[in-house]
Amino acid sequence: MAEHYYVPHTAKWPIVGSIGLFVMMLGAGSWLNQAAIGPWFTLAGSVIVLVMIFGWFAQVIGESEQGLYNRAVDGSFRQGMIWFIFSEVMFFAAFFGALFYARMFAVPWLGGEGAGAMTNELLFPEFDAAWPTAGPAQLGGDFQIIPAFELPLLNTLILLTSGLTITLAHWALKKAKRGALVGWMAATVALGSIFLYFQASEYVHAYQDLGLTLGSGIYGSTFFMLTGFHGLHVTLGTIMLIVITLRCMAGHFSKKNHFGFEAVAWYWHFVDVVWLGLFVFVYVI
Amino acid sequence: MSYETTLSHDEHHAEHPTGLKRWVFTTNHKEIGTLYLIFSLIAFMLGGAMAMVIRAELFIPGLQLVNPEFFNQMTTMHALVMIFGAVMPAFVGLANWMVPLMIGAPDMALPRMNNWSFWILPFAFFLLLMTLFLPSGGPASGWTLYPPLSLQGGTNIAFVIFAIHLMGISSIMGAINIIVTILNMRAPGMTLLRMPLFVWTWLITGFLLIAVMPVLAGAVTMLLTDRFFGTSFFNAAGGGDPVMYQHIFWFFGHPEVYIMILPAFGIISEILPTFSRKPLFGYTSMVYATASIAFLSFIVWAHHMFTVGMPLGGNLFFMYATMVIAVPTGVKVFNWISTMWRGSMSFETPMLFALGFIVLFTIGGFSGLMLAIVPADFQYHDTYFVVAHFHYVLVTGSVFAIMAGVYYWLPKWTGYMYNEKLGKIHFWWSAISVNVLFFPQHYLGLAGMPRRIPDYAVQFAEFNMISSIGGFAFGLAQLLFIYIIWQAARGGERATDQVWDGARGLEWTVPSPAPLHTFDTPPKVDDSVTVHSDTLA
Ligand code: HEM
């Protein structure tokens, strides 16, 4: 193992990443401003960012395989990952906060509770506070919600099981049983993908049959933004799992040294925990 | 820069690119620190130019130079540029330069990501500033981007929101890097309670950043979807609430103001002991005070919203919680003053700025306490009194501390002493003009002049004119600052390694200018090299 803390002397990928993000954001902004080039820029930027991610990770993996990293470098990666996950937790916290605020304050006040009596009386006399709601103007029209104890419950079980399978994979890795490791990883990837498939079909069902859309007032807003960002994270997590599975097959990790694997496992557990919060607060209650 | 000559001969570092490539591809904490600091200085000038437009328009009553729409764009952009472009990057730059030197680390923990944190910023600011030149103009709703106003302007708001996302990504990565460096890269013997206070304050600031920047990202994302994708987060017709935006925004916003002041506290706590030639008084209580301020900063946010129509219980809670912050802040001011007590003091430029900081920041703290009183705030809210308050804490607080830090460490960076005489002129010129600029704004606010307006009633004319004169003078003084830095980078009297005879700590044991690579093998640390340990007293 290397003696010194490894400090690369140059870094070529970050600037590629910056340019990629810039082109992507410039494109997305132009798109929203009805500029025809918008979608193309967004696409080009995304491609650049993807290339950057693959290039950057490939470089780091290569250095790791060469044994350039010592315990301290490993520690930095671990701590960095933990703080990154914490920042993600806070991102979701903003949307959960919006959900709680809307349900506990905004909607009851519109219905005349507390100091909202006159607001209700003068502006929205017809409006009775209830949840779910699309607000006094019933924005987006009538809608029905997705019952918690059907597909969402199944999805909960799927994600929980995937948390189990990835742990079994970890145990296999620690016992250096590559066959079992790859098997359990494949099972985890499969469960993640099934979850995503169900989520997507639930969205289609909501839009086509239930009248529930992103525009369905505050309910639609919180429902789709929370589950949508979660779904994006599951997608990302699944891609990461696939990469790790391939790395396992290539024999990258050793019994003791497999931070790449652990980082993805942590991320997967984080996505899992967020889902539990979603299941309880978005679907059940 | 001259430290190239002392480049380490370790074959590892032999092929170091030169020219533009050197700066674009660098992973070195000192070079990245320099990039941050230069970026910050440019943003400071740009934001300053916008402030000059504002003060010129307000020089006399009536509309003279710019139209109201553009005026509003100036107040919005001025704040965004100063907060996200000048103050925050300056502190990150100082952390990059000094934290590894202070804890005996070879570099930052994640050097590639360090490069990325910086190199996102120029692109983010291009996106932001670009909107000023687009047909529907820049954002004009104030830096807080309150809906519904912020959503009633042009579709250019999309670019602003994306720019904020990018700045957030940059800040979060910068903060992660600094925290991990501090927790994972300390030299043997550098225990947590031996760390210099600048390192401590940054550790806590980093935590605040990671906790609240994502919340800002969430808030502006909701703005984006409300504006473009039909959501109703902030639309009462759909069951949402514009006030909800304010809650989410200020849950970020109040910790954010502490993000901009805690590292300043750290800098002041480094400088005072050096020029008083005494260890810092009450080191441990300083650490605890910083931590309590950080904790409290999460439960006071709605003091920005007293007049919005919160339930009475809410107003009372946030009033008392806010006032509690005065306790740890008082501990700090007390310790600073006790540090100087019976010290053998000298008054070089960094010390002058530090002293200016203590006096003037405290004025800002007092006006903050006044604003924290709910019934009083009903009168002061959205007036120039608030503007005076936050400029005392931010300009004579954060910015003065940054300048103090720059003068203090410049010899370590460049290897040359800056021109002390010009430094003193810069301090006095700034300290006097900044008061001419902001003190009258207290009176304007108490008399009822609202903030963010291009025109005003004639009874406000005198104070506005005085304020504008102070503003132009303060702006001019900063050109001198740039000249002094430029001069010290070019040459002058050689700095010794210790630079200041009262200075202690690891950063003063390396040569001036600090070579590109320091502490490749970690130093041994004990009480003899740390300045602040209580055991020294
Ligand atoms: C002694 C501690 C402080 C107290 C009690 C305090 C209190 C307050 C209150 C109550 C307001 C809201 C006023 C209103 O809008 O009606 C306010 C505004 C503000 N404060 Fe402070 N403050 C303190 C320290 C600071 C510090 C250290 C900073 C930054 C370094 C800061 C920056 C600001 C800013 C930027 C605003 C205005 C934000 C805006 O509306 O645009 N304050 N402060």
Ligand SMILES: [Cu+2]
């Ligand atoms: Cu505040």
